[in-house]
Amino acid sequence: MTTIADNLQGVLARIAAACAACGRDPGEVTLLAVSKTFGPEAVREAAGTGQRAFGENYIQEAVEKIALLQSLPLEWHCIGPIQSNKTRLVAANFTWAHTVDRLKTAQRLSEQRPADMQPLQVCIQVNLDGGATKSGVAPSAALGLAREVMQLPQLRLRGLMTIPEPAADFAAQKATHLKAKALFDEMREAGVPMDTLSMGMTGDLEAAIAAGSTMVRVGTAIFGTRERLSAKA
Ligand SMILES: *Cc1c(COP(=O)(O)O)cnc(C)c1O
Numbered sequence: 001m002t003t004i005a006d007n008l009q010g011v012l013a014r015i016a017a018a019c020a021a022c023g024r025d026p027g028e029v030t031l032l033a034v035s036k037t038f039g040p041e042a043v044r045e046a047a048g049t050g051q052r053a054f055g056e057n058y059i060q061e062a063v064e065k066i067a068l069l070q071s072l073p074l075e076w077h078c079i080g081p082i083q084s085n086k087t088r089l090v091a092a093n094f095t096w097a098h099t100v101d102r103l104k105t106a107q108r109l110s111e112q113r114p115a116d117m118q119p120l121q122v123c124i125q126v127n128l129d130g131g132a133t134k135s136g137v138a139p140s141a142a143l144g145l146a147r148e149v150m151q152l153p154q155l156r157l158r159g160l161m162t163i164p165e166p167a168a169d170f171a172a173q174k175a176t177h178l179k180a181k182a183l184f185d186e187m188r189e190a191g192v193p194m195d196t197l198s199m200g201m202t203g204d205l206e207a208a209i210a211a212g213s214t215m216v217r218v219g220t221a222i223f224g225t226r227e228r229l230s231a232k233a
Contacts, residue, residue, distance in 0.1 A: 004045045007222045008033070011205075015216065018209040029209055032077055032198075034219030036061070037226045040068045046222065047072050055079040055098075055217050059086045066093050079161075079198075079217055081135055088112045091154075096121040098161040098198050098217075101137045106149045113154035120154060123161040123198050128179050136162070139183050146192045159196030159214070160184050166203065173204040177211030184212070 002010075011031060019026040034055040035043050043054055043065065052073065056062030057080030066076055077096040082105050090097055091112035100106050100122045113120050124145055127136030137145055142160065149157045160183065164176040177199055184197050200208025200216035208216060219226065 004042060004222060005049045007224075008046060008049050008051060011218050011221050014205060014221075015209065018206040021206070022210045024209065028214055030215045032079075032215055032217045033222050034079065034201075034217050035065070035223060036080070036219065038223045040065050042223055043069055043074070044072070047074060053077060055219075057081075059089050063089050063093050077217075082109075084108065091120060092117075094120065096123070096158070098123040099125045099135065100149065101125045101127075101135050101145075103145060103148050106145075106152055106155060110152035110154040115154075119156040121158045122149060122155050123159045123196060124149065124157070125161045125163075126180065126183060128162055128176055128183075129165045134163070139179070142183060143187050143190055143192065146187060146194075150192065157192065157194060159194040159198060160187075161198035163201075164199075164204075170207050170210075173207035174211050177204075177208045177213065181212040 015029050015031060016026045019029060030053060032053045032055045033046050033051050036057040053075045055077045075095045077098060078090050078094045079098045082090055082099055087105060087108040091109045092114055097109060097120055109120055124142055125136040126139055126142050127134050146157060149155055160180060162180045167173045167176060180199055188194055196215055197213050198215040200213045202218050202221040205216040205218060
């Protein structure tokens with residue numbers, strides 16, 4: 001059986017190889033370890049290897065874990081849907097929120113961010129596939145939302161985030177990720193100061209890096225297969 005530490009090394013090696021294959025510096029790509037459904041001990045083991053950034057989907061589960069691990073210098077990223085009744089918990093407990101896709105959510109996060117904390121670092125989630133039930137703003141609405149978010153005092157806009165539909169092969173994965181990269185570049189040229197493109201997971205991180213991802217969110221390849229697909233919401 002491999003350990004979390006071995007798995008993390010393996011993922012870092014995948015990131016390094018993917019960067020080498022497209023001539024990028026591995027220092028440009030941050031690994032976000034997605035620890036949803038895994039307990040605090042798994043996070044502690046990963047943190048022991050130097051991993052700092054952890055991603056969580058289920059707010060209530062995350063808040064408990066964050067409290068238990070308060071003594072570690074970790075950075076927590078909210079990557080799950082943010083319902084209105086959860087914005088206060090997100091604002092008070094996380095360093096980043098990747099899944100902002102409505103102005104109302106952004107406003108609540110800014111209002112509820114405790115004054116003694118740094119601004120919440122946010123990404124706008126973009127829906128590139130057009131799937132009707134998926135969260136994320138339409139690409140055509142991303143620039144408008146970004147400009148509104150930039151006005152909110154307790155938020156700091158960092159970039160875009162996407163969760164594409166699973167695609168069959170590298171070329172198809174990369175094609176979708178390239179759409180995100182094109183939107184990212186377009187928005188930056190339009191004057192939105194962003195440095196983060198959050199895309200790529202266990203199954204498609206190489207394609208995401210080839211397309212320009214700066215943050216890959218990896219769960220399964222680090223912690224193993226999840227048993228509960230949706231636990232405490
Ligand atoms: C669960 C999840 C991940 C990690 O997915 P893996 O395929 O396990 O690497 C990344 N991003 C989001 C938004 C997720 O919900």
